[in-house]
Amino acid sequence: MASPSPNPRVSYPEAARALLRTSILDAMRELLGERDWSRITLGDVAGRAGVSRQTLYKEFGSRAGLAQAYALRLADQLVDHVEAAIWLNVGDPRAAVRDGLTNFFIDAAEDPLIQSLLTGEVKLDLLRLITLDSEPLVDRAADRLTRTFVESWVRAPVAEAGALARALVRIALSFIPAPPRPDQDVPGELALVLAPFVEQLVAGPQPTAGEQGSGGAADRTR
Known part of the structure; x- marks a missing residue:
């Protein structure tokens, strides 16, 4: 594709x-x-x-609206990284998930708003953006990723693509206020968990026992 x-x-x-x-x-x-x-x-x-x-x-x-717009741009960056990784790793779900999350975590760690969130006094307004009030971020990023999973080589059905997109976005956002330790390979671990589901989507629906049997009988009559 x-x-x-x-x-x-x-x-x-x-x-x-x-x-x-x-x-x-x-x-x-x-x-x-x-x-x-x-x-x-x-x-x-x-x-x-x-x-x-x-x-x-x-x-x-408002000031809160400005902060939310900035956070939405971070959500877009997550999608950009995952989309790029998908097209750079055609047919390799594990590498696509790993590389996409790795690059997002690197960018997030360097972003000054995230650094501001993690240092100094507690900033509840920023924390709420990615926790209690994170739905706009999740919806925006998940909608884009759903389309990517449907239209790319993954060729996922819409329902499964949406479930995968929402899970990936929520997981990625959860690590912003609690970044992975340097000795942790979080992207690799998440790829290990999520890749089998993506591989199943790529393989497509498997025939049932009845379909296999009828197909075999049809083949024998040809």
């Missing part, structure tokens, strides 16, 4: 809004590299991005 086709064209307003959001989230990332999330205001982000506070409020609504 061929790799996914390029993204369809988007309208100018959509492209302009995407650029605006990217610029603001990039500005937030820069500021997080300089100081803790608790010391960053919306005014700081707006100034760094070169937009008005009114524009920022209109786009994100």
Whole structure:
């Protein structure tokens, strides 16, 4: 099966809004590299991005909305890594899961928002984003991964693809507030657990005993 086709064209307003959001989230990332999330205001982000506070409020609504948008971008990065690993490891579910999660964990460990979450005073607002209030992240990432598992060489049925996608996303997010120890090969362990299910999906439904019998009888009459 061929790799996914390029993204369809988007309208100018959509492209302009995407650029605006990217610029603001990039500005937030820069500021997080300089100081803790608790010391960053919306005014700081707006100034760094070169937009008005009114524009920022209109786009994100609040400080919590800005943090959630940033977290959603992290969820997109998870999907990007898994998708890339799937197409780089055609026919090898274990390597695809292992490589996708490995690269995501590396990126997550280096992200300044995650570093801010894990250091200094407890930041319940950030913690809630990936625990109690994680449904938007899970839904977004799982929807994308479901399509990938259906449309890629995995060729999974929609129900099974959705179950696998949600499980993988929830597991990956659970390691953000409690990163794997350096001596742990968490991606390898998760691949060991999840790969057999993916392999079963790749193999497709197996014929029942009755179907095997009737098929054999049909073969003998040819």
